[in-house]
Amino acid sequence: xxxxxxxxxxxxxxxxxxxxxxxxxxxxxxxxxxxxxxxxxxxxxxxxxxxxxxxxxxxxxxxxxxxxxxxxxxxxxxxxxxxxxxxxxxxxxxxxxxxxxxxxxxxxxxxxxxxxxxxxxxxxxxxxxxxxxxxxxxxxxxxxxxxxxxxxxxxxxxxxxxxxxxxxxxxxxxxxxxxxxxxxxxxxxxxxxxxxxxxxxxxxxxxxxxxxxxxxxxxxxxxxxxxxxxxxxxxxxxxxxxxxxxxxxxxxxxxxxxxxxxxxxxxxxxxxxxxxxxxxxxxxxxxxxxxxxx
Numbered sequence: 001x002x003x004x005x006x007x008x009x010x011x012x013x014x015x016x017x018x019x020x021x022x023x024x025x026x027x028x029x030x031x032x033x034x035x036x037x038x039x040x041x042x043x044x045x046x047x048x049x050x051x052x053x054x055x056x057x058x059x060x061x062x063x064x065x066x067x068x069x070x071x072x073x074x075x076x077x078x079x080x081x082x083x084x085x086x087x088x089x090x091x092x093x094x095x096x097x098x099x100x101x102x103x104x105x106x107x108x109x110x111x112x113x114x115x116x117x118x119x120x121x122x123x124x125x126x127x128x129x130x131x132x133x134x135x136x137x138x139x140x141x142x143x144x145x146x147x148x149x150x151x152x153x154x155x156x157x158x159x160x161x162x163x164x165x166x167x168x169x170x171x172x173x174x175x176x177x178x179x180x181x182x183x184x185x186x187x188x189x190x191x192x193x194x195x196x197x198x199x200x201x202x203x204x205x206x207x208x209x210x211x212x213x214x215x216x217x218x219x220x221x222x223x224x225x226x227x228x229x230x231x232x233x234x235x236x237x238x239x240x241x242x243x244x245x246x247x248x249x250x251x252x253x254x255x256x257x258x259x260x261x262x263x264x265x266x267x268x269x270x271x272x273x274x275x276x277x278x279x280x281x282x283x284x285x286x287x288x289x290x291x292x293x294x
Contacts, residue, residue: 013039019061023169024079024127025136026055028199030237034061036264037197042233042294045195051186052199053080056173063172068189070181078123080178087170090127095159097128102156106132110151118146132156187223192231198224199237218252225257228293240264240289249289258291 018035030037034057041062048064050056053071071077082090101109110132117125126147130138133149140147179186183200190196201215217238224234239249240263266286 012043014041014043015039016061016063019057019063019172021165021168022055022057023060023083023165024055025130025133025138027137027139028202029055029057029136030199031055031057031061033264033266034058037235037237037290038062040260040262040290040292041195041197041235045233046191046193047195049186049190049194049196050199051181051183051196052201053077053178054199056080056169058197058199059176060169060172065175067173067176068179068186069173069176070179070183070186072180072182074180075117075121075123075126077178077180079127080173082123083166083170083173084176084178087166090166091159091163093124093127094131094162097125098156098159098162101128101132101151106155107151114147121145121147128156131162183220184223187227190227190232193233195233195235196224196227197235197237202239221252221254221257224293225254228257234293236291237264237288238291240287251289253291258293260292260294262290262292263287264290 016035016038018032020031022029022031037058038061046066048059048062048067050059050067050069051071053059053069053076056069059067059069069080071080079090082093097109097113101107101113110129113125113128116122117129126138129147129149130136132152132154134152136152137149138147139149183198187196198220200217200220220236224236227234236258239251264287266288
């Protein structure tokens with residue numbers, strides 16, 4: 001499919017500094033290596049569009065001058081919209097729930113907040129849950145969207161620390177328009193010269209995630225092809241390698257759709273560790289596949 005797998009890229013790099021201050025925890029969070037992904041973005045592009053926003057790690061690391069961040073998951077997008085229009089409210093949501101679930105009352109309080117969320121899915125509870133659940137693996141039951149992840153072993157960060165992170169993220173995302181959209185709608189907004197970064201649910205590992213089981217990879221590839229034809233840059237993160245590189249995930253990727261394929265080392269799989277009840281698996285080092293239409 002590709003003439004080579006690029007381990008050393010000779011093209012001009014887009015350079016940004018690593019940004020490690022995580023706001024939300026989410027499966028597939030790219031915070032640690034977002035700057036490496038961004039280094040393969042075009043050096044010059046117009047608007048930045050991210051239609052599978054999740055934790056927003058790549059968006060915040062890039063800190064674009066003009067951007068759209070979107071996702072179809074309403075409670076998640078309400079968190080991002082609140083960051084944009086009322087960051088003080090976001091701090092209040094977290095602080096109120098931290099008072100319920102920290103120290104000796106952490107697990108009991110966590111379960112109360114999780115019950116509140118499952119009775120009425122909402123941004124306020126999800127904000128705290130995604131920061132305090134086990135490994136940041138926000139897991140939802142396929143049949144009804146029930147959030148089932150247990151409480152994490154770590155202590156949730158203090159509200160003062162979270163407040164400072166909100167301030168930093170607010171500044172880094174001030175130029176972003178946050179919209180609740182299906183990825184097809186978001187990508188249709190793009191115009192020639194824009195850059196779309198797609199980080200969809202992964203086919204081989206993320207079926208337990210909200211909406212992940214409904215995701216159609218072939219449909220996304222069709223939209224990417226349309227974008228490429230009219231001069232829109234598209235970068236796609238998707239399943240790459242597992243078992244320390246010995247297994248390359250098989251994906252139905254059309255020939256000539258992407259110009260380059262790069263593997264980005266992600267370290268140990270937190271999702272796999274969660275599924276194996278916390279055991280660290282040395283042979284579960286994974287690498288994401290980064291596909292570029294340019």
